[in-house]
Amino acid sequence: MTPAFSSWSDFFAMGGYAFYVWLAVILTLIPLIGLVLHTVLFRRRLLAEIRQRQSRERRIRDAKSKKAASEAAGESV
Template identity: 55%
Template structure:
């Protein structure tokens, strides 16, 4: 499709509202997916660090118990 001017491009042949709305919804969805993925990753890594620290404390306590 060829447009005579930038204004015609923005108007999208009279369907600008639907076209730009679909672009906005798609962009918002993609941004939302990226943000939730990063948040979930951060939460999972924090949980993993806490579990590893807990296991290390448990093993240290168990080795102390064995020395008594």
């Protein structure tokens, strides 16, 4: 088995087609990196919104239970 390129400079030159090959590589990697970045940022934002909503629901539930407890204590006295 023989290597396709005899040196690193031959590899980067891609047999004279380096511009087209590396342009294709870059134009493939940029959208993939953008997609991964978008996914990570969207996930963080979504999790923050979920935490905020759960905190709000917990505060509402606590306020309702506190109100119900104070009404029950006021009626029994």
